[in-house]
Structures are given as C-alpha cells and as structure tokens.
Amino acid sequence: MAAAADNGDATPNVSAPATPGTPGAPLFSSGPRVDSLSYERKSMPRCNRCLPLDSWAAAASPACFHDLPRPDVSLTRKLGxxxxxxxxxIFGATAAPIVNQKYNGAETLIGNAACAGLAVMIVILSTGHISGAHLNPSVTISFAALRHFPWIQVPAYIAAQVSASICASFALKGIYHPFLSGGxxxxxxxxxxxxxxxFVISFNLMFVVTAVATDTRAVGELAGLAVGATVMLNILIAGPLTGGSMNPVRTLGPAVAAGNYKKIWIYLVAPTMGGIVGSAVYTSVKLTDENGETVMPRTPRQARSFRR
Structure with a gap:
C-alpha cells in the first residue's frame, strides 16, 4: 500500500505507509467481493481505506480488508x-430409503446408493459453475480449513445448506407421511x-472432492461422475450400518422433521473431521501446483471447486 508522491518536479517517487482510514469513506462500499470459487489473492491497487492489520509488526506491506479480487458471481446467487x-x-437421497421402507425393500441398498450418487452428480453438473456445489457443511469447512475457500462465506453457505435440508425433509414428511423414519x-x-x-467414508469423499475440485490435472469435466460414484460406493459400504450419511445436513434435516435425534452428534462431528483429514491428505500428496512448482504449505491456492 504505497502512495506515489508527485509534486510536479523531478523529485523521485517515494513510498510511505498508507494513512489508516479515509474520512468520509463509506463503511460498506460496493467494491470488490470474494469469489468463493476462484478465491485467490491477486496483486491489485490498494484502497487506502482500511487499517493496516499488521502495522505493529513493521511489515513492508500492511494487509488490507479490501485487497480481494472482483467476483464473477454474486454471493446471493451462489447461496441460491x-x-x-x-x-x-437431500430430497433424492432421503426419498429412496423412505420408498424402500414403504414398499418393503423395493429400492434395495443399490437403489438407495444410486439415488444419492445420481443426485450428487446432477447437482454438481448443473450448479457447480455457480456455487461450487458444496452441498455439505463438511465440504465447505474442509475447503476453508485448507484455504481453498474464504472463511467469511462459510456461515452463509452452511445456513443455506441447513435450511435447504430442513425444507426438503418437511416436504418429504408431507408427501410420504408416516414413513419419514426410513430416511x-x-x-x-x-x-x-x-x-x-x-469418518472413513467422509475421508474417502473429501479426498476425491479435493482432487477434482482443486487440481486441474484431475478429470474436471467428469467431476460430477467421480464424486457421485464415490458417494454411491460409500453408501454400499456403510448404508446398512450407519446410513452412509457423510453429510451433517443429510442427517440433521430428516432428524428435525422426524423428531429423532438419536446419536446425531456422530453425524455432525465424524464427517467434518474425516473431511478435513481427507482434504489435507490430498493437499499433502499434491506436492506441486499446476505449473510444476512446489506449493508452499501456507501459500494461498486457487480454489476452483467444480469450475473449469
């Protein structure tokens, strides 16, 4: 944040620290916002409108709240x-076991797994370029923890996911009553x-999601198929034992609608922990970036989610 001094003579430009705050500047400007899908700190002209965050550390270039790239999709549309x-x-993944209960196993385990996997696949293919198609608080938190997603947008994303899960679950309750317990x-x-x-199946899921979402060398156009297949595989493994949730809102919404909170903490904690570890392991395995250069542990990385 350097200001070039130009007084009309031959005096060379000198650098000086920015003045903290600018009188009369609006508190919330309509300037740049964070693009949650391609979050990357770029070199941009400084705004001189915010306090230096590390002025006490005598840093050469104090940080700035407004030093963020302009998004190509608004946060409101992403949340929508x-x-x-x-x-x-949630509607598709929960409806399958409900139908299975209502019609005495007509769907079978393979049908339950296929419904969830197909739902994930079609949503990623249809909305991945808009919001990144996280669909899962564990995915959002894992991306943020590994610096693939801005923490400032995490609460909004989780609020959208939780509210959507509850709405879908009550819609299912109205349609399939009284068989909601099957979901x-x-x-x-x-x-x-x-x-x-x-924990393990969430690790598997997030390892694959991180691979196809953050590494351009992975199959970008087949990201939906890869993640959907992983969801299907995990449900085939864990469906009869835990339901194969992998997603806190997959459990939370139906639990609220059915009033059944038995051992719900497992489905809130284990997927999030497994997701963070899975994302971290892939990030560690991915030793070089797209240009073949070594990726430093604290270097901000470009996050593409499911965009190409």
Whole structure:
C-alpha cells in the first residue's frame, strides 16, 4: 500500500505507509467481493481505506480488508444455487430409503446408493459453475480449513445448506407421511464403529472432492461422475450400518422433521473431521501446483471447486 508522491518536479517517487482510514469513506462500499470459487489473492491497487492489520509488526506491506479480487458471481446467487442443489440432494437421497421402507425393500441398498450418487452428480453438473456445489457443511469447512475457500462465506453457505435440508425433509414428511423414519440415519452398530465408519467414508469423499475440485490435472469435466460414484460406493459400504450419511445436513434435516435425534452428534462431528483429514491428505500428496512448482504449505491456492 504505497502512495506515489508527485509534486510536479523531478523529485523521485517515494513510498510511505498508507494513512489508516479515509474520512468520509463509506463503511460498506460496493467494491470488490470474494469469489468463493476462484478465491485467490491477486496483486491489485490498494484502497487506502482500511487499517493496516499488521502495522505493529513493521511489515513492508500492511494487509488490507479490501485487497480481494472482483467476483464473477454474486454471493446471493451462489447461496441460491447452494440452497436448490442441497434441496435436490437431500430430497433424492432421503426419498429412496423412505420408498424402500414403504414398499418393503423395493429400492434395495443399490437403489438407495444410486439415488444419492445420481443426485450428487446432477447437482454438481448443473450448479457447480455457480456455487461450487458444496452441498455439505463438511465440504465447505474442509475447503476453508485448507484455504481453498474464504472463511467469511462459510456461515452463509452452511445456513443455506441447513435450511435447504430442513425444507426438503418437511416436504418429504408431507408427501410420504408416516414413513419419514426410513430416511433418518441412525447407526445399527456401536458408537465407536459408527463414528469411525462415518469418518472413513467422509475421508474417502473429501479426498476425491479435493482432487477434482482443486487440481486441474484431475478429470474436471467428469467431476460430477467421480464424486457421485464415490458417494454411491460409500453408501454400499456403510448404508446398512450407519446410513452412509457423510453429510451433517443429510442427517440433521430428516432428524428435525422426524423428531429423532438419536446419536446425531456422530453425524455432525465424524464427517467434518474425516473431511478435513481427507482434504489435507490430498493437499499433502499434491506436492506441486499446476505449473510444476512446489506449493508452499501456507501459500494461498486457487480454489476452483467444480469450475473449469
């Protein structure tokens, strides 16, 4: 944040620290906003409108709240896409086991897994270019923890996902009443087994999601197919034991609609922990960036989610 001094003579330009604050500047400007899908700190002209965050550290270039790239999609549209996408996912993934209960196993385990996997696939293909199609608080938190997504947008994304899950669950309750209990994920094994099973399948999911969402060398155009197949595989493995949630809102919405909160903490904690570890492991395995250069542990990385 350097201001070039020009007084009309031959005096060379000198650099000086910016003055904290500018009188008369609006508190909330209509300037740049964060693009949650391609979050990257770029070299931009400084705004001189905010306090230097590290002035006490005598840094050469104090940070600025407004030093963010201009987005190509507004946050409101991203949240709208995230709400609709999560609604479709929860409706499809929860309806299958409800139908299975109502018609005495007509869907079977393969049908339940296919419904969830297909729902994930079609939502990623249809809304991935708008919101990134997280559809899952564990995915959002994992991306943020690994610096692929701005923390400032995490609460809004989670609010959209939770509200969509609850809306979808009450819609299912109205349509399939009184068979909603079939869509609630409740473990049929011990707490320890259920926790580690949800942890492992969430690890698997987030490892694949991080690969196809943040690495251009992975199959970008087939991201929806890869993630959907992973969801289907995980449900085939864990469906009879825990329901194969992998997603806190997959459990939370039906639990609220059915009033069944049995061992719900497992489905809130285990997927988030497994997701963070899965994302971290892929980030560690990915030793070089797209240009073949070594990626430093704290270097901000470009996050593409499911955009290409």
């Amino acid at each position: 896409a995230e709400f609709v996408g999560t609604f479709i996912l 609630v994920t409740v473990p049929s094994v011990s707490i320890t087994q259920a926790f580690f099973l949800e």
